[in-house]
Amino acid sequence: MLADSLSRRVNVERSPLTLAWATAIWIGLLGNWPLWQRMLGMPDFAGTGGRLFIGLFAGMVVMVLGALFSLMAWRVAVKPLMSLMLILTAPLAYFIGSYGVVIDSTMITNALQTDLRETRDLMGWGLLINILVLTVLPLLWLWRQRLGNKPWLQRLGWNLLSLVLALVLGTGLGALRTADLASTLRNHKVLTKMVSPVNAIWATAALGVQKQKAPKGPPEVVGADATLSARPAGAKPPLVMLVVGxxxxxxxxxxxxxxxxxxxxxxxxxxxxxxxxxxxxxxxxxxxxxxxxxxxxxxxxxxxxxxxxxxxxxxxxxxxxxxxxxxxxxxxxxxxxxxxxxxxxxxxxxxxxxxxxxxxxxxxxxxxxxxxxxxxxxxxxxxxxxxxxxxxxxxxxxxxxxxxxxxxxxxxxxxxxxxxxxxxxxxxxxxxxxxxxxxxxxxxxxxxxxxxxxxxxxxxxxxxxxxxxxxxxxxxxxxxxxxxxxxxxxxxxxxxxxxxxxSGTRAAQHLDSDCLSARRDTPMSHDGLYHTVLSLSGVQTAIYRKDWDWVAACRR
Structure with missing residues (x-):
């Protein structure tokens, strides 16, 4: 009897929209556990009113994901695309929840440039648990489902209707607490970068746009007029060691x-x-x-x-x-x-x-x-x-x-x-x-x-x-x-x-020791690195800025 029941369930034909919405609910409520954990721990969301707002916000997240996934709800595409969303969500949840990081285009760049040693250091049992719960379990269910076959025009109509309803419902939930929503988006912008996997999709798209805008070809020449300052007879050449921590x-x-x-x-x-x-x-x-x-x-x-x-x-x-x-x-x-x-x-x-x-x-x-x-x-x-x-x-x-x-x-x-x-x-x-x-x-x-x-x-x-x-x-x-x-x-x-x-270098550079010591608490920034190295190495160029040079104020 049980085997027959399970067999009938597997043989039921599902709509691609059903799979899309099931994935949206799973990811929205479970896959974004770091977001809900963060909000539950914030004083702004304490008390009954705060908990109610978190519930509304969770509903809005599900609606956003539902709208996005409705565009992917096609018979051939829905299983691979929903699988990709689930596969993305587990590591995002682990890194956001474990280290408090946020996902933007810079973080995507970091991930793409990370080597094997750094990746190995970031792995742990927590990642495996997140993958098992948030990815493997729903994938087992997802790929066992049979999909019905409707004409593409009819499928398009249902998908667009689902998209519109999701946006309307999401907007309605936000309208229930407009002031709180506006305050949250204004004062806690980091929360919007914690909504997975939208954060990774948006950040990757933004990075792609940046890459397209970047000039092509060889780098633009900078400091074409660079020359070495004349050294007095017997003066020693500079040896500058820059250690980038x-x-x-x-x-x-x-x-x-x-x-x-x-x-x-x-x-x-x-x-x-x-x-x-x-x-x-x-x-x-x-x-x-x-x-x-x-x-x-x-x-x-x-x-x-x-x-x-x-x-x-x-x-x-x-x-x-x-x-x-x-x-x-x-x-x-x-x-x-x-x-x-x-x-x-x-x-x-x-x-x-x-x-x-x-x-x-x-x-x-x-x-x-x-x-x-x-x-x-x-x-x-x-x-x-x-x-x-x-x-x-x-x-x-x-x-x-x-x-x-x-x-x-x-x-x-x-x-x-x-x-x-x-x-x-x-x-x-x-x-x-x-x-x-x-x-x-x-x-x-x-x-x-x-x-x-x-x-x-x-x-x-x-x-x-x-x-x-x-x-x-x-x-x-x-x-x-x-x-x-x-x-x-x-x-x-x-x-x-x-x-x-x-002392020899200070004398060669005409630098005042007392002045250098007195500037210990002077505000500085990375902006000065370029120009300080130019001056210490004796390079003259029109792009040099004395006001950014860390030691120029002490050169006599």
Whole structure:
């Protein structure tokens, strides 16, 4: 009897609209659990009135999904397309619910540029559970359904009617609480970016439009007039080391007042730490190209442009330029200059000492410092004689697996979170793991300064360290980074800037030491990186802006 009943149910012919609406209800109510969890925890939605509004908002979400899916309710297309929606929803729910991220075009760019190592760190049992519940179970039901066959014109009529009814009902639900809805959309814009999978569809479409608007062909030439300043007889060429940090936030540096001793080695060195520096973005994909553009953030983010970078200008002026990467690439910044990866310990020309790299091929940041003399010797000697700019792109404090970023013997803060599922660790353990990565960056920078110090017989060396963006460590239930800039908390935009200028370099650059120290709390931003590197490396060009140069105010 039971088998006959189940057989009859499977043999019932379903309308494509039935499958579309069933998927809309499933995704709207269950697949968006992070959205409902967030709203239930917000004071604005407390009490009976708040809970009622959440219910109305859930109904509106279902109506929006129902309207969208009605356009896909065709006999041949409905099962594959609904399957795609279900497959999209599970990882979106996991990442939004676990780390508090929002989905926009920048986050889609981050996902597309993430390499295998970063992807592996983001995986966890929570993702598998979300996939099982939100994707596998409904897919089993979906693909067992038989579909009826109606003439396409009749199907079109029903689909359009479904679309109109969904929009009318959704509008009606919103009209019941117009003031509350307007207030929510105005004051909590992040909620609209949590509606899955609409968020991913919209963000991907927006990214596609951006790509279409971007100029085609070779990059626009910038700084065509770049030349090197004349050096007095006997003066040494510059050696500028720019260390691009990863996911380091200013407030966790003891040099900037943090209670835990995260900078024990730099504290013993004559470095300057600037405490009020704003990033260009909240992710590597957004910040890195912006940092190496002369435009500044306000112009760069609103202008679809394909221009040469700072490294192109330095190379055109005649300097030797080398990018050393220990991350997932330079996002196009270093494409036209010599660049190497620090994650290949098997290379015969630069074999890395044992212990610097793991079995998975990921190396600690000290690997970038290995054999620097040989790397410089391999560059064009005529360029080297004019000056060298080394850029090191760190793995730094890349999360969520902070514990992987530090060697076993460099973990002063215990216990540390040993999981990528940060929300399952006590916040103090999450911060210990993160602070260990900051302390290791302190060690790497100190090692770099010691190497640079040994180059003073040949060069006038300098070091700039600045992170690409910051990080959330559980504040307001947010983890990681990548929030839209206007909505991002300060922790994701407030980055460290550390400068080392030995006395010989300060004299060659005519820089006043007291002035440099007095500017520790002067507001600065990534906008100044381009112009500071130009001045420290002795490059003259019309695009240089003295008012953005971090050290120009102290040049006498």
């Amino acid at each position: 990863e996911t380091a936030r200013s407030e966790n540096f003891s040099l900037n007042g943090y209670a835990k001793p995260t900078n024990p080695e730099l504290a013993q060195l004559p470095v300057l730490s600037y405490r009020e520096v704003a990033s260009c973005g909240t992710s590597t994909a957004a910040s890195l190209p912006c940092m190496f553009s002369h435009l500044g953030r306000e112009v760069y983010v609103d202008r679809p442009t394909h221009q040469e970078t700072l490294l192109d200008v330095l190379q055109r002026a005649g300097l030797a330029v080398l990018w050393i990467d220990n991350q997932s690439g330079c996002k196009g910044v270093c494409d036209r200059v010599p660049n190497v990866q620090a994650i290949n310990p098997a290379r015969a020309d630069h074999p890395l000492p044992q212990g610097l790299c793991g079995a998975d091929g990921e190396c600690f940041d000290e690997a970038m410092l290995h054999d620097l003399d040989a790397r410089i010797a391999a560059l064009d000697p005529q360029r080297v004689a004019r000056g060298v700019v080394l850029v090191m792109h760190q793995m730094g404090s890349h999360g969520p697996a902070y514990f992987k970023r530090t060697p076993a013997d460099r973990k002063p803060f215990q216990p540390e979170c040993r999981s990528s599922a940060l929300q399952q660790c006590p916040l103090e353990e999450v911060r210990n793991g993160y602070d260990n990565s900051i302390a290791y960056t302190d060690h790497v920078l100190a090692q770099a300064i010691r190497w640079l110090d040994g180059q003073q017989g040949r060069f006038d060396p300098s070091l700039l360290y600045v992170s690409d963006h910051g990080e959330s460590l559980g504040e307001n239930n947010l983890f990681l980074h990548g929030m839209p800039y206007a909505l991002a908390p300060k922790q994701q935009k407030h980055v460290p800037l550390i400068v080392w200028l030995p």
